[in-house]
Amino acid sequence: MYPYIPSTEKTKKQMLEEIGHKDISELFDDIDDNIKLKGPLNLPKHKSELEVSRYIKGLSETNESLDRYTSFLGCGAYDHYIPSPIKHIISRSEFATAYTPYQPEISQGTLQTIFEFQSMMCGLTGMDVCNASVYDGSTAVYEAAHVALAENRRKEILISKSVHPEYRKVLKGSLESAKVKYTEIDLEGGVTSLDDLKSKLNNDVSAVIFQSPNFLGFIENSEEIVNLAHQNKTLAVMSTDPISLGLLKTPAEIGVDIAIGEAQSLGIPVSFGGPYLGFVTTNKKLIRKVPGRIAGMTKDLDGKTGFVLTLQTREQHIRREKSISNICTNQALNATAATIYMALLGKDGMKEMAKVNYNNAHYAYEKLLETGVFEDPFKKSFFKEFTLVSKVDINKINDELWKNKIIGGFNSTSIYPELGNICTFAVTEKRTKEEIDKLCSIIREVQ
Numbered sequence: 001m002y003p004y005i006p007s008t009e010k011t012k013k014q015m016l017e018e019i020g021h022k023d024i025s026e027l028f029d030d031i032d033d034n035i036k037l038k039g040p041l042n043l044p045k046h047k048s049e050l051e052v053s054r055y056i057k058g059l060s061e062t063n064e065s066l067d068r069y070t071s072f073l074g075c076g077a078y079d080h081y082i083p084s085p086i087k088h089i090i091s092r093s094e095f096a097t098a099y100t101p102y103q104p105e106i107s108q109g110t111l112q113t114i115f116e117f118q119s120m121m122c123g124l125t126g127m128d129v130c131n132a133s134v135y136d137g138s139t140a141v142y143e144a145a146h147v148a149l150a151e152n153r154r155k156e157i158l159i160s161k162s163v164h165p166e167y168r169k170v171l172k173g174s175l176e177s178a179k180v181k182y183t184e185i186d187l188e189g190g191v192t193s194l195d196d197l198k199s200k201l202n203n204d205v206s207a208v209i210f211q212s213p214n215f216l217g218f219i220e221n222s223e224e225i226v227n228l229a230h231q232n233k234t235l236a237v238m239s240t241d242p243i244s245l246g247l248l249k250t251p252a253e254i255g256v257d258i259a260i261g262e263a264q265s266l267g268i269p270v271s272f273g274g275p276y277l278g279f280v281t282t283n284k285k286l287i288r289k290v291p292g293r294i295a296g297m298t299k300d301l302d303g304k305t306g307f308v309l310t311l312q313t314r315e316q317h318i319r320r321e322k323s324i325s326n327i328c329t330n331q332a333l334n335a336t337a338a339t340i341y342m343a344l345l346g347k348d349g350m351k352e353m354a355k356v357n358y359n360n361a362h363y364a365y366e367k368l369l370e371t372g373v374f375e376d377p378f379k380k381s382f383f384k385e386f387t388l389v390s391k392v393d394i395n396k397i398n399d400e401l402w403k404n405k406i407i408g409g410f411n412s413t414s415i416y417p418e419l420g421n422i423c424t425f426a427v428t429e430k431r432t433k434e435e436i437d438k439l440c441s442i443i444r445e446v447q
Helices: 009-019 024-028 049-060 084-090 108-125 137-152 165-177 194-200 222-231 242-246 284-289 332-370 394-403 433-446
Strands: 156-160 181-185 205-211 235-240 258-262 278-282 293-299 305-312 385-390 422-426
Touching (some): 108 293, 137 258, 137 278, 332 433
Parallel strands (some): 156 205
Antiparallel strands (some): 258 278
């Protein structure tokens, strides 16, 4: 009946007898009957390859994509242009290797890719060390927190409410299981409240985590936050957008101890929210606490260049009680894409890309204020993303924009109701003057 299942009825009967069961259903007795499938799956009967291909194509055409819509939605997933060489290069067979170098020295291609990624991320952030990537920005936040906890053995983490809400949820969950106190720092005018930070710092605080540009798009008072943390002998952890580092001060210049973030903007598609690429960079002092792996470059006995796995802090490779992290996967393919992106743009290209994002966002900001629908009570500096207060229901605006094949800004009211009827817009290098003007024109009509 099912030719793709290799076991015959006779074979299955023998296996069940061997383990003392009469029927396969007995293997699932622990599952509640209310959630078990009572009949066959609601699927059509078998079809030919041509029919299946036609059916799947029809389904795919019901999807909407960023090729057909203009997006002003950001908040962690950004519609940046992806240079065509990236898709070509990462599809080459040389990169279709084992996902992790269990036998590192024979995995020269994998190690070189990791080495190049780490080197470029250190150049971008100004930090000394970069790990071999983690799952996404949220896992980078909790890994950074655990680096701090391993370093100073304190039992409380402070995190600003301006950090991405999903990052905060992941951190809170991981700290609860580790029996570490989780405390949020309030906002003041859309950025971290320095007064609230001062009041919450104590001798048990291991790290202060903040994001700049933050979830609302605003640039934080980063140096003041870092100074307050260091005065308390607390580590400062900063989450950032790597594109912004082409224009803004690097984490190293600000003085943070650990710089982390989401690298989706470096040549990785939005892809419904993943898979993405988290990074953790730090100073040499914390190198043995960094999760994942550190790849190095050396010379062999014949003087040839080779790559080695210099450090690894995974429990799978060392004693469990000595491990810092159980992160198992380097997002190798996405890290390769990010490496190619940075190599293609180079130092000058990253600066130019940051400037275009900055200029486009500020043009959109001015035009949106001119509509009369929005106002800015915050008056904060921003990079490519900004938050405004709307006089009109944001959902109504976004519904009308959707009809015109435009994805509007994020209704941030759901995250920060105390800030009023707020909307966060992201404007990347892909957005043209014409697209921004059309956005504003439709918003005027809604009013």
